[in-house]
Amino acid sequence: MTVLAASQVVTPMGVLAPGLVEVDDGRITSVVPTTGPVPERILAPGFVDLQVNGVEDVDVAAACSPADWDRLDGLLAAQGTTTWLPTLVTAPLDAYADRLDRIAEAAARPGARPRIAGAHLEGPFLGGAHGAHPSALVRPPDPTWLAALPPVVRLVTLGAEVDGAGDAIRALSAGRTVVAVGHSSATLDQATAAIDAGARLVTHGYNAMSGLHHREPGLVGAFLTDDRVTVSLIADGVHVHPAAIDVAFRCKPDGRVVLVTDAVAWRAGRVGSIGLTHDGRAPRLPDGTLAGSSLTMDAAVGLVVQRVGVSLERAVRAAATTPAQLLGLHDRGALAAGRHADIVALDPTSLRATGTWIGGHQVHG
Numbered sequence: 001m002t003v004l005a006a007s008q009v010v011t012p013m014g015v016l017a018p019g020l021v022e023v024d025d026g027r028i029t030s031v032v033p034t035t036g037p038v039p040e041r042i043l044a045p046g047f048v049d050l051q052v053n054g055v056e057d058v059d060v061a062a063a064c065s066p067a068d069w070d071r072l073d074g075l076l077a078a079q080g081t082t083t084w085l086p087t088l089v090t091a092p093l094d095a096y097a098d099r100l101d102r103i104a105e106a107a108a109r110p111g112a113r114p115r116i117a118g119a120h121l122e123g124p125f126l127g128g129a130h131g132a133h134p135s136a137l138v139r140p141p142d143p144t145w146l147a148a149l150p151p152v153v154r155l156v157t158l159g160a161e162v163d164g165a166g167d168a169i170r171a172l173s174a175g176r177t178v179v180a181v182g183h184s185s186a187t188l189d190q191a192t193a194a195i196d197a198g199a200r201l202v203t204h205g206y207n208a209m210s211g212l213h214h215r216e217p218g219l220v221g222a223f224l225t226d227d228r229v230t231v232s233l234i235a236d237g238v239h240v241h242p243a244a245i246d247v248a249f250r251c252k253p254d255g256r257v258v259l260v261t262d263a264v265a266w267r268a269g270r271v272g273s274i275g276l277t278h279d280g281r282a283p284r285l286p287d288g289t290l291a292g293s294s295l296t297m298d299a300a301v302g303l304v305v306q307r308v309g310v311s312l313e314r315a316v317r318a319a320a321t322t323p324a325q326l327l328g329l330h331d332r333g334a335l336a337a338g339r340h341a342d343i344v345a346l347d348p349t350s351l352r353a354t355g356t357w358i359g360g361h362q363v364h365g
Helices: 066-077 093-107 143-147 165-173 188-197 218-225 242-251 297-308 312-326
Strands: 002-006 008-011 014-016 019-024 027-033 042-045 047-052 081-088 119-122 153-158 178-181 230-234 257-260 343-346 353-358 361-364
Touching: 002 042, 002 343, 008 019, 008 312, 014 027, 014 312, 042 312, 047 119, 047 257, 047 297, 047 312, 066 081, 066 361, 081 093, 093 119, 143 165, 153 165, 165 178, 165 188, 178 188, 188 218, 218 242, 230 242, 230 312, 242 297, 257 297, 257 312, 297 312, 297 343
Parallel strands: 008 042, 047 081, 081 119, 119 153, 153 178, 230 257
Antiparallel strands: 002 019, 008 014, 019 027, 042 343, 343 353, 353 361
């Protein structure tokens, strides 16, 4: 048995100060208050990132060798991420099969490492707000191609307003695939129709979508007011102003906000086939369009707590509990008895990750 102590332990019932997390055979057996001297740190459930295109120098679409995936494992563990979705951006339809096969192979590797819960397809079935995606490759949903997707695909982002969106959402949602709306110029009515059809997430809220106008609320108006849908946010202070992040947290019920990084291989200067450069704050195309981020999950938690004023408990739910629930992963995402012992230790001042455990094995710190 392993016992981890901390000055603060974030649980589904609140923060224990101080507390103990007891682990046996890879699972949490108990989370209890304690007394006496303990390390000055915060223990929280390991983070679950639904959108990772790459990290630093490794692009997911180009990751071919065990060394590439090991490098991604280490970079993710260092930021407290213990479950993630490798994300593939818009590409020709025939380019996805090999990439999805490599993701499935990486997910099957044994050992204590950040768990790949599946793949996220962000495109090519996008709406009218392409952002950094190559417009020439964006296309309407192909029902036959979608029906043949392998089980490794767990999340698909598509445009709410495109021809065939409703049918595609219903077909995907009938299985284990979560459907998100994003990169979309949808009206409020079109966005609502997509949610009615089964869309459960809005991908990187505010970015690459129809904004809030008092006569046409757009997709932003839909995600702010429709309690059925969860919104993901890139909380790097560049993609979304802290005040707009605050609006989302104020409007959405608890458990309806997710933090994502949308990280790319910015040191390698690419995401898929798209070239980019880093301007010192975020990756961009040559014309200045934002192209993913260099954000880490611990930094996202820190920003929403320290600059937005969101409580630590709610920030942790957005970074761990809610994304796990969205994927149906009820065995993780919270420090509670019976869950996987996927745990991150955070510095109480900076909220940066200082230690990470996966299945009770320390993999960082």
